[in-house]
Amino acid sequence: MSQSKKDEILHDHNHDGIDRRGFLKCMAWAGTGALCVMQGGVLKSYSMSRMNEWNAAKMGGELSFAQISDSHMGFNKPANPDVAATLKAAVDKINALSAQPEFLLHTGDISHLAKPDEFDTVDQILKGAVAKDVFFVPGEHDVIGDDGQQYRDRYGKGTKGAGWYSFDKKGVHFIGLVNVVNLKAGGLGNLGGDQLDWLAADVKPLKSSTPIVVFAHIPLWSVYPEWGWGTDDSAQALSYLRKFGSVSVLNGHIHQIMQKVEGNVTFHTAMSTAFPQPQPGKADSPGPMKVPAEQLRSVLGITDVNFVRGQHALAIVDSQLG
Protein backbone atom coordinates (compact mmCIF):
# COMPACT_ATOMS: atom_id res chain seq x y z
CA MET A 1 0.00 0.00 0.00
CA SER A 2 1.38 3.39 -0.93
CA GLN A 3 2.01 5.93 1.77
CA SER A 4 -0.45 8.38 0.27
CA LYS A 5 -3.27 5.85 0.23
CA LYS A 6 -2.49 4.83 3.79
CA ASP A 7 -2.60 8.45 4.91
CA GLU A 8 -5.83 9.07 3.08
CA ILE A 9 -7.54 6.29 4.97
CA LEU A 10 -5.96 6.87 8.34
CA HIS A 11 -6.83 10.56 8.50
CA ASP A 12 -10.19 10.43 6.83
CA HIS A 13 -12.16 11.02 9.99
CA ASN A 14 -14.66 13.65 8.91
CA HIS A 15 -17.21 11.70 6.93
CA ASP A 16 -20.05 11.44 9.39
CA GLY A 17 -23.47 10.19 8.44
CA ILE A 18 -22.89 9.28 4.84
CA ASP A 19 -25.90 8.10 2.88
CA ARG A 20 -26.35 4.79 1.12
CA ARG A 21 -24.88 6.10 -2.10
CA GLY A 22 -21.71 6.88 -0.26
CA PHE A 23 -21.35 3.62 1.56
CA LEU A 24 -18.39 2.54 -0.56
CA LYS A 25 -16.46 5.27 1.16
CA CYS A 26 -17.45 3.73 4.46
CA MET A 27 -16.16 0.38 3.25
CA ALA A 28 -12.84 1.91 2.33
CA TRP A 29 -12.05 3.13 5.78
CA ALA A 30 -14.04 0.68 7.85
CA GLY A 31 -10.84 -1.29 8.32
CA THR A 32 -9.24 1.53 10.23
CA GLY A 33 -11.98 1.66 12.81
CA ALA A 34 -15.20 3.07 11.48
CA LEU A 35 -18.63 2.33 12.73
CA CYS A 36 -21.41 1.57 10.30
CA VAL A 37 -24.94 1.84 11.61
CA MET A 38 -28.05 0.64 9.84
CA GLN A 39 -31.00 2.89 10.51
CA GLY A 40 -34.21 2.33 8.58
CA GLY A 41 -32.33 0.78 5.70
CA VAL A 42 -29.86 3.62 5.46
CA LEU A 43 -26.28 2.90 6.33
CA LYS A 44 -24.60 5.64 8.32
CA SER A 45 -20.99 5.70 9.25
CA TYR A 46 -19.15 7.34 12.10
CA SER A 47 -15.51 7.73 12.82
CA MET A 48 -13.98 5.82 15.70
CA SER A 49 -12.18 8.97 16.78
CA ARG A 50 -15.50 10.46 17.93
CA MET A 51 -16.59 7.36 19.81
CA ASN A 52 -16.45 9.09 23.19
CA GLU A 53 -19.08 11.58 22.08
CA TRP A 54 -21.63 8.95 21.26
CA ASN A 55 -24.62 8.32 23.43
CA ALA A 56 -23.76 5.07 25.19
CA ALA A 57 -27.37 3.95 25.37
CA LYS A 58 -27.85 4.55 21.68
CA MET A 59 -24.66 2.91 20.53
CA GLY A 60 -24.43 0.20 23.14
CA GLY A 61 -27.80 -1.18 22.21
CA GLU A 62 -29.62 -4.02 23.86
CA LEU A 63 -27.52 -6.82 22.55
CA SER A 64 -23.82 -6.85 21.89
CA PHE A 65 -21.77 -9.69 20.48
CA ALA A 66 -18.42 -10.03 18.75
CA GLN A 67 -17.49 -11.95 15.63
CA ILE A 68 -14.12 -13.55 15.04
CA SER A 69 -13.26 -15.50 11.94
CA ASP A 70 -10.65 -17.51 10.10
CA SER A 71 -8.25 -18.19 12.95
CA HIS A 72 -6.59 -20.92 10.78
CA MET A 73 -4.84 -22.48 13.75
CA GLY A 74 -1.92 -24.49 12.36
CA PHE A 75 -1.03 -22.03 9.60
CA ASN A 76 2.64 -21.08 10.02
CA LYS A 77 3.76 -19.41 6.82
CA PRO A 78 4.32 -15.81 5.79
CA ALA A 79 2.86 -13.38 6.67
CA ASN A 80 1.94 -14.93 10.02
CA PRO A 81 4.14 -17.60 11.62
CA ASP A 82 2.24 -17.30 14.92
CA VAL A 83 -1.53 -17.40 14.44
CA ALA A 84 -2.00 -18.37 18.10
CA ALA A 85 -0.53 -15.03 19.15
CA THR A 86 -2.84 -13.06 16.85
CA LEU A 87 -5.90 -15.02 18.02
CA LYS A 88 -4.89 -14.21 21.60
CA ALA A 89 -4.59 -10.56 20.58
CA ALA A 90 -8.11 -10.74 19.14
CA VAL A 91 -9.45 -12.13 22.41
CA ASP A 92 -7.63 -9.37 24.32
CA LYS A 93 -9.20 -6.81 21.98
CA ILE A 94 -12.66 -8.21 22.64
CA ASN A 95 -12.07 -8.33 26.39
CA ALA A 96 -11.11 -4.66 26.27
CA LEU A 97 -14.34 -3.52 24.58
CA SER A 98 -16.22 -1.01 26.73
CA ALA A 99 -19.51 -2.85 26.29
CA GLN A 100 -18.70 -6.51 26.90
CA PRO A 101 -20.23 -8.75 24.23
CA GLU A 102 -22.58 -11.35 25.61
CA PHE A 103 -21.18 -14.05 23.37
CA LEU A 104 -18.85 -14.67 20.45
CA LEU A 105 -19.53 -15.92 16.95
CA HIS A 106 -16.75 -17.76 15.14
CA THR A 107 -17.52 -17.85 11.43
CA GLY A 108 -15.28 -20.76 10.52
CA ASP A 109 -11.82 -21.89 9.49
CA ILE A 110 -11.17 -22.38 13.15
CA SER A 111 -8.33 -24.71 12.16
CA HIS A 112 -6.07 -24.84 9.12
CA LEU A 113 -6.05 -28.62 8.57
CA ALA A 114 -8.79 -29.90 10.92
CA LYS A 115 -6.18 -31.49 13.20
CA PRO A 116 -7.34 -32.20 16.77
CA ASP A 117 -4.52 -30.19 18.34
CA GLU A 118 -5.43 -27.18 16.19
CA PHE A 119 -8.98 -27.20 17.54
CA ASP A 120 -7.61 -27.78 21.07
CA THR A 121 -5.39 -24.70 20.81
CA VAL A 122 -8.27 -22.49 19.66
CA ASP A 123 -10.51 -23.79 22.45
CA GLN A 124 -7.80 -23.03 24.98
CA ILE A 125 -7.28 -19.47 23.72
CA LEU A 126 -11.02 -18.76 23.58
CA LYS A 127 -11.28 -19.77 27.23
CA GLY A 128 -9.48 -16.50 27.89
CA ALA A 129 -12.45 -14.52 26.63
CA VAL A 130 -14.66 -12.84 29.21
CA ALA A 131 -17.67 -13.88 27.13
CA LYS A 132 -18.03 -17.59 27.78
CA ASP A 133 -20.44 -18.64 25.05
CA VAL A 134 -19.02 -19.15 21.56
CA PHE A 135 -21.21 -20.13 18.62
CA PHE A 136 -19.46 -21.71 15.67
CA VAL A 137 -20.05 -22.53 12.04
CA PRO A 138 -17.45 -24.56 10.13
CA GLY A 139 -15.20 -23.34 7.36
CA GLU A 140 -13.96 -25.62 4.60
CA HIS A 141 -10.70 -26.15 6.49
CA ASP A 142 -12.61 -27.51 9.51
CA VAL A 143 -14.29 -30.31 7.56
CA ILE A 144 -11.19 -31.63 5.76
CA GLY A 145 -11.02 -35.40 5.53
CA ASP A 146 -14.22 -36.35 7.34
CA ASP A 147 -16.94 -34.06 5.97
CA GLY A 148 -17.07 -32.33 9.32
CA GLN A 149 -17.63 -35.25 11.70
CA GLN A 150 -14.90 -34.12 14.09
CA TYR A 151 -16.17 -30.53 13.90
CA ARG A 152 -19.70 -31.66 14.82
CA ASP A 153 -18.43 -33.87 17.64
CA ARG A 154 -16.69 -30.83 19.11
CA TYR A 155 -19.00 -27.93 18.31
CA GLY A 156 -22.17 -29.32 16.84
CA LYS A 157 -24.15 -30.65 19.78
CA GLY A 158 -27.83 -30.06 19.19
CA THR A 159 -27.31 -29.00 15.58
CA LYS A 160 -29.01 -30.43 12.51
CA GLY A 161 -27.54 -32.03 9.38
CA ALA A 162 -24.04 -30.80 8.63
CA GLY A 163 -24.18 -28.58 11.74
CA TRP A 164 -26.77 -25.88 11.12
CA TYR A 165 -28.88 -24.44 13.95
CA SER A 166 -30.68 -21.40 15.26
CA PHE A 167 -31.09 -19.73 18.64
CA ASP A 168 -32.66 -16.62 20.14
CA LYS A 169 -31.01 -13.91 22.22
CA LYS A 170 -33.07 -11.01 23.54
CA GLY A 171 -35.59 -11.30 20.75
CA VAL A 172 -32.99 -11.51 17.97
CA HIS A 173 -33.09 -14.75 15.97
CA PHE A 174 -29.64 -16.11 15.09
CA ILE A 175 -29.20 -18.67 12.32
CA GLY A 176 -25.90 -20.55 11.82
CA LEU A 177 -25.63 -22.07 8.34
CA VAL A 178 -23.11 -24.52 6.86
CA ASN A 179 -22.05 -23.90 3.26
CA VAL A 180 -18.75 -25.79 3.14
CA VAL A 181 -19.72 -29.46 2.77
CA ASN A 182 -20.71 -31.48 -0.30
CA LEU A 183 -19.21 -28.87 -2.58
CA LYS A 184 -19.66 -29.63 -6.27
CA ALA A 185 -16.88 -29.54 -8.87
CA GLY A 186 -16.82 -26.13 -10.50
CA GLY A 187 -19.25 -24.70 -7.97
CA LEU A 188 -19.24 -22.27 -5.07
CA GLY A 189 -20.31 -22.63 -1.45
CA ASN A 190 -23.37 -24.82 -1.07
CA LEU A 191 -26.21 -25.01 1.44
CA GLY A 192 -28.16 -27.89 -0.09
CA GLY A 193 -31.82 -28.80 -0.20
CA ASP A 194 -32.10 -30.25 3.32
CA GLN A 195 -30.68 -27.13 4.92
CA LEU A 196 -32.84 -24.82 2.79
CA ASP A 197 -35.96 -26.77 3.79
CA TRP A 198 -34.93 -26.52 7.42
CA LEU A 199 -34.34 -22.77 7.08
CA ALA A 200 -37.77 -22.19 5.51
CA ALA A 201 -39.43 -24.06 8.38
CA ASP A 202 -37.26 -22.40 11.02
CA VAL A 203 -38.24 -18.85 10.12
CA LYS A 204 -41.84 -19.55 9.14
CA PRO A 205 -43.38 -19.01 12.60
CA LEU A 206 -41.39 -15.82 13.27
CA LYS A 207 -42.96 -12.37 13.10
CA SER A 208 -41.63 -10.16 10.33
CA SER A 209 -40.51 -7.68 12.98
CA THR A 210 -38.06 -10.22 14.43
CA PRO A 211 -34.48 -9.10 13.78
CA ILE A 212 -32.53 -11.84 12.01
CA VAL A 213 -28.78 -12.47 12.11
CA VAL A 214 -27.50 -15.13 9.71
CA PHE A 215 -23.91 -16.30 10.03
CA ALA A 216 -22.01 -18.68 7.77
CA HIS A 217 -18.43 -19.11 6.59
CA ILE A 218 -18.48 -18.45 2.84
CA PRO A 219 -20.23 -15.19 1.87
CA LEU A 220 -23.94 -15.60 1.13
CA TRP A 221 -23.64 -13.00 -1.60
CA SER A 222 -21.64 -12.99 -4.76
CA VAL A 223 -18.41 -11.27 -3.73
CA TYR A 224 -16.19 -12.74 -6.45
CA PRO A 225 -17.32 -16.07 -7.91
CA GLU A 226 -14.11 -16.37 -9.94
CA TRP A 227 -12.35 -17.07 -6.65
CA GLY A 228 -15.21 -19.11 -5.24
CA TRP A 229 -16.33 -16.22 -3.04
CA GLY A 230 -20.04 -16.85 -3.06
CA THR A 231 -22.67 -19.52 -2.40
CA ASP A 232 -24.55 -21.22 -5.23
CA ASP A 233 -27.94 -21.42 -3.53
CA SER A 234 -27.76 -18.35 -1.29
CA ALA A 235 -30.48 -16.53 -3.26
CA GLN A 236 -32.98 -19.19 -2.28
CA ALA A 237 -31.98 -18.93 1.37
CA LEU A 238 -32.38 -15.16 1.27
CA SER A 239 -35.79 -15.48 -0.37
CA TYR A 240 -37.04 -17.07 2.86
CA LEU A 241 -35.87 -13.99 4.77
CA ARG A 242 -37.54 -11.43 2.54
CA LYS A 243 -40.42 -10.80 4.91
CA PHE A 244 -38.18 -9.62 7.72
CA GLY A 245 -37.52 -5.95 8.31
CA SER A 246 -33.96 -6.40 9.52
CA VAL A 247 -31.62 -9.12 8.29
CA SER A 248 -27.88 -9.07 8.93
CA VAL A 249 -25.63 -11.59 7.22
CA LEU A 250 -22.19 -12.11 8.77
CA ASN A 251 -19.56 -14.11 6.91
CA GLY A 252 -15.82 -14.81 6.92
CA HIS A 253 -13.73 -16.74 4.37
CA ILE A 254 -12.35 -13.78 2.41
CA HIS A 255 -10.19 -12.33 5.22
CA GLN A 256 -11.18 -8.72 4.61
CA ILE A 257 -14.05 -6.36 5.29
CA MET A 258 -16.74 -6.05 2.66
CA GLN A 259 -20.23 -4.67 3.04
CA LYS A 260 -23.30 -4.55 0.89
CA VAL A 261 -26.84 -3.41 1.54
CA GLU A 262 -29.68 -4.91 -0.43
CA GLY A 263 -33.14 -3.85 0.69
CA ASN A 264 -33.44 -4.84 4.33
CA VAL A 265 -30.43 -7.14 4.19
CA THR A 266 -26.99 -5.99 5.29
CA PHE A 267 -24.09 -8.21 4.28
CA HIS A 268 -20.80 -7.99 6.11
CA THR A 269 -17.59 -10.02 5.99
CA ALA A 270 -15.01 -9.98 8.77
CA MET A 271 -11.25 -9.80 8.85
CA SER A 272 -9.29 -12.92 9.73
CA THR A 273 -7.31 -13.23 12.95
CA ALA A 274 -4.58 -15.10 11.02
CA PHE A 275 -3.64 -13.62 7.63
CA PRO A 276 -5.05 -11.22 5.03
CA GLN A 277 -6.19 -12.17 1.55
CA PRO A 278 -6.01 -9.95 -1.53
CA GLN A 279 -8.88 -7.83 -2.78
CA PRO A 280 -10.97 -9.61 -5.43
CA GLY A 281 -9.01 -10.00 -8.65
CA LYS A 282 -6.05 -8.00 -7.35
CA ALA A 283 -3.71 -11.01 -7.31
CA ASP A 284 -3.17 -14.23 -9.25
CA SER A 285 -5.06 -16.20 -6.62
CA PRO A 286 -6.82 -15.72 -3.30
CA GLY A 287 -3.83 -17.18 -1.43
CA PRO A 288 -2.46 -15.55 1.72
CA MET A 289 -1.30 -11.98 1.20
CA LYS A 290 2.22 -11.39 2.45
CA VAL A 291 2.63 -8.12 4.30
CA PRO A 292 5.58 -6.76 6.31
CA ALA A 293 5.57 -8.03 9.89
CA GLU A 294 4.96 -4.55 11.30
CA GLN A 295 1.80 -4.22 9.20
CA LEU A 296 0.32 -7.62 9.95
CA ARG A 297 -1.90 -6.63 12.86
CA SER A 298 -3.35 -3.74 10.89
CA VAL A 299 -4.93 -6.21 8.46
CA LEU A 300 -6.26 -8.62 11.09
CA GLY A 301 -9.13 -7.92 13.40
CA ILE A 302 -12.44 -8.51 15.10
CA THR A 303 -16.00 -7.35 14.54
CA ASP A 304 -18.19 -5.99 17.31
CA VAL A 305 -21.93 -5.90 16.67
CA ASN A 306 -24.52 -3.92 18.61
CA PHE A 307 -28.22 -4.24 18.07
CA VAL A 308 -30.57 -1.38 18.93
CA ARG A 309 -34.21 -2.40 19.07
CA GLY A 310 -36.87 -0.29 17.43
CA GLN A 311 -34.47 1.57 15.18
CA HIS A 312 -33.72 -1.15 12.66
CA ALA A 313 -30.25 -0.41 13.78
CA LEU A 314 -27.33 -2.77 13.73
CA ALA A 315 -24.01 -1.21 14.55
CA ILE A 316 -21.05 -3.09 13.16
CA VAL A 317 -17.61 -2.01 14.33
CA ASP A 318 -14.53 -3.55 12.81
CA SER A 319 -11.36 -3.13 14.84
CA GLN A 320 -7.86 -4.03 13.81
CA LEU A 321 -5.60 -5.94 16.15
CA GLY A 322 -2.94 -3.26 16.04
Place this chain on the structure above:
Amino acid sequence: MRGKVARIGLAALVIALAAMLTTRGRVGDVGAQEKAPAGAVVKIDNFSFAPAAVTVPVGTTVTWTNRDDIPHTVVSTDDVFKSKALDTDDKFSFVFSRPGTYSYFCSLHPKMTGQIIVQ
Protein backbone atom coordinates in the same frame (compact mmCIF):
# COMPACT_ATOMS: atom_id res chain seq x y z
CA MET B 1 7.40 -11.57 -21.36
CA ARG B 2 8.41 -12.40 -24.89
CA GLY B 3 11.29 -14.51 -23.56
CA LYS B 4 8.89 -16.51 -21.42
CA VAL B 5 6.58 -17.18 -24.36
CA ALA B 6 9.56 -18.24 -26.43
CA ARG B 7 10.71 -20.62 -23.69
CA ILE B 8 7.25 -22.11 -23.38
CA GLY B 9 7.15 -22.54 -27.16
CA LEU B 10 10.55 -24.21 -27.12
CA ALA B 11 9.53 -26.49 -24.27
CA ALA B 12 6.38 -27.49 -26.15
CA LEU B 13 8.49 -28.26 -29.24
CA VAL B 14 10.88 -30.41 -27.22
CA ILE B 15 7.97 -32.32 -25.67
CA ALA B 16 6.37 -32.81 -29.09
CA LEU B 17 9.64 -34.07 -30.58
CA ALA B 18 10.19 -36.41 -27.64
CA ALA B 19 6.69 -37.78 -28.09
CA MET B 20 7.30 -38.35 -31.80
CA LEU B 21 10.59 -40.12 -31.15
CA THR B 22 8.99 -42.31 -28.50
CA THR B 23 6.17 -43.29 -30.82
CA ARG B 24 8.54 -44.03 -33.70
CA GLY B 25 10.81 -45.98 -31.43
CA ARG B 26 7.97 -48.22 -30.37
CA VAL B 27 6.79 -48.82 -33.90
CA GLY B 28 10.29 -49.43 -35.22
CA ASP B 29 11.70 -51.62 -32.48
CA VAL B 30 9.05 -54.23 -32.03
CA GLY B 31 11.39 -56.54 -30.26
CA ALA B 32 12.81 -53.93 -27.91
CA GLN B 33 11.85 -54.06 -24.28
CA GLU B 34 9.20 -51.42 -23.56
CA LYS B 35 9.79 -49.19 -20.64
CA ALA B 36 7.04 -48.76 -18.08
CA PRO B 37 5.09 -45.60 -18.85
CA ALA B 38 6.70 -42.60 -17.21
CA GLY B 39 4.84 -40.73 -14.53
CA ALA B 40 2.92 -37.58 -15.23
CA VAL B 41 3.00 -34.55 -12.99
CA VAL B 42 0.33 -32.00 -12.12
CA LYS B 43 1.29 -28.94 -10.14
CA ILE B 44 -1.13 -27.12 -7.89
CA ASP B 45 -0.25 -23.47 -8.03
CA ASN B 46 -2.25 -20.30 -7.46
CA PHE B 47 -5.46 -22.24 -6.83
CA SER B 48 -5.30 -24.12 -10.13
CA PHE B 49 -4.20 -27.48 -11.52
CA ALA B 50 -1.48 -27.21 -14.17
CA PRO B 51 -1.82 -28.59 -16.68
CA ALA B 52 -5.59 -28.66 -16.24
CA ALA B 53 -5.91 -31.59 -18.64
CA VAL B 54 -3.32 -34.34 -19.04
CA THR B 55 -3.44 -37.23 -21.51
CA VAL B 56 -1.52 -40.34 -20.43
CA PRO B 57 -1.24 -44.00 -21.46
CA VAL B 58 -2.86 -46.71 -19.35
CA GLY B 59 -0.75 -47.60 -16.33
CA THR B 60 0.60 -44.11 -15.79
CA THR B 61 1.16 -42.85 -12.28
CA VAL B 62 0.01 -39.23 -11.98
CA THR B 63 1.48 -37.24 -9.12
CA TRP B 64 0.03 -33.97 -7.87
CA THR B 65 2.18 -31.56 -5.83
CA ASN B 66 0.69 -28.67 -3.89
CA ARG B 67 2.87 -25.59 -4.23
CA ASP B 68 0.36 -23.20 -2.62
CA ASP B 69 0.48 -21.91 0.96
CA ILE B 70 -3.07 -23.19 1.38
CA PRO B 71 -4.11 -26.86 1.56
CA HIS B 72 -5.91 -28.42 -1.38
CA THR B 73 -7.36 -31.82 -2.20
CA VAL B 74 -7.53 -33.92 -5.35
CA VAL B 75 -10.93 -35.60 -5.53
CA SER B 76 -12.39 -37.53 -8.46
CA THR B 77 -15.95 -36.44 -9.31
CA ASP B 78 -16.81 -40.15 -9.76
CA ASP B 79 -15.25 -41.33 -6.49
CA VAL B 80 -12.37 -43.07 -8.28
CA PHE B 81 -9.65 -41.39 -6.21
CA LYS B 82 -9.49 -38.99 -3.30
CA SER B 83 -6.47 -37.47 -1.63
CA LYS B 84 -6.23 -36.34 1.94
CA ALA B 85 -5.60 -32.63 2.45
CA LEU B 86 -2.32 -31.71 0.80
CA ASP B 87 -0.42 -29.08 2.70
CA THR B 88 2.37 -27.11 1.05
CA ASP B 89 4.68 -29.43 -0.96
CA ASP B 90 2.63 -32.53 -0.09
CA LYS B 91 2.14 -35.00 -2.94
CA PHE B 92 -0.60 -37.39 -3.99
CA SER B 93 -0.22 -40.15 -6.59
CA PHE B 94 -2.69 -42.39 -8.35
CA VAL B 95 -2.10 -45.14 -10.92
CA PHE B 96 -4.54 -45.01 -13.83
CA SER B 97 -4.95 -48.61 -14.93
CA ARG B 98 -8.06 -48.21 -17.06
CA PRO B 99 -8.75 -45.97 -20.04
CA GLY B 100 -11.22 -43.18 -19.61
CA THR B 101 -11.66 -39.52 -18.81
CA TYR B 102 -11.29 -38.78 -15.12
CA SER B 103 -12.56 -35.40 -13.93
CA TYR B 104 -11.45 -34.17 -10.56
CA PHE B 105 -11.56 -31.06 -8.37
CA CYS B 106 -10.41 -29.62 -5.06
CA SER B 107 -13.16 -30.34 -2.55
CA LEU B 108 -12.10 -27.27 -0.54
CA HIS B 109 -12.02 -24.88 -3.51
CA PRO B 110 -14.36 -26.48 -6.04
CA LYS B 111 -13.63 -23.82 -8.65
CA MET B 112 -10.36 -25.74 -9.11
CA THR B 113 -11.02 -28.50 -11.64
CA GLY B 114 -8.91 -30.78 -13.83
CA GLN B 115 -9.00 -33.86 -16.07
CA ILE B 116 -6.84 -36.92 -16.61
CA ILE B 117 -7.47 -38.57 -19.96
CA VAL B 118 -6.20 -42.16 -19.99
CA GLN B 119 -5.78 -43.79 -23.41
